[in-house]
Amino acid sequence: MSAAGRPLSGTPLQRALPWSAWVAAALAWGACMTVAAPARETESSAARAAPLKIGIIGAGHIGGTLASLWAKAGHELLVSSRHPEQLQGLVRSLGPRVRAGTPREAALFGDVVLISVPYAALPQVGRDLKTELRGKIVLETGNPYPQRDGDMALEARRKGTGVASAEYLPGVRLVRAFNAINSDDLAHEAHRGGEPFAIPLAGEDREALEVAQRLVRDAGFEPVVVGPLARARDFDVGTAVYTRLMTARELRRALGLDSR
Secondary structure: OOOOOOOOOOHHHHHHOOOOHHHHHHHHHHHHOOOOOHHHHHHHHHHHHHEEEEEEEOOOOHHHHHHHHHHHOOEEEEEEEHHHHHHHHHHHHHOOOOEEOOHHHHHOOOOHHHHHHHHHHHHHHHHOHHHOOOOOOOHHHHHHHHHHOOHHHHHHHHHOOHHHHHOOOOOOOEEEOOOOOOOOHHOOOOOOOOEEEEEEEEEOHHHHHHHHHHHHOOOOOOOOOOHHHHHHHHHHOOOOOOOOOOOHHHHHOOOOOOOO
């Protein structure tokens, strides 16, 4: 073969088959080998890229920032609080695929629901929206602070937030996510140049974890699945990795996940 891929002059192949016919045969053979696979890949990629309907309960620093990042990624959002009329400025700034509503409307709307409320409010959310949230993928971001949330925060820390949050939100497909990053870092380090910073995740449901990983990437970070909900305590308040900006490689090493 020459550098251009043609048979060298005088070879048996060139004498037996004209150059144009040789090229046509090669192209036909290549097409037979490759046509079907890209079609499947394109279909799969399109399915993965389809926008999600996300209900957001709690539009504070974390919830509001994630609403902005996910709106830019093309998702359809319903952002909620107890006073949805106060969210009109936020939703107008995020574009036509975002609207405001009540927590109940957000729970009903979302294929995925983000709950980002003070931790002491979580039990009430679970009671009030038990029916609306049942069976849904829920990403929960809260952290228990005794000085703000009272004695229930001490119990949540003792159990670990993954275990405690699951008790407050029965029947949901829970993922602990976005609790170990400051809101300023969430806003300013998203989609940074170079290696993205990591967001640790914990959950039991495989599909819920896959969706959470996609939403972490859509927000401009790299997901690291730490393990089941009991492992959420590894990135709870007070741990060495809590609110510390690390790449996925650094986070895995810090949490002893290098062997995975």
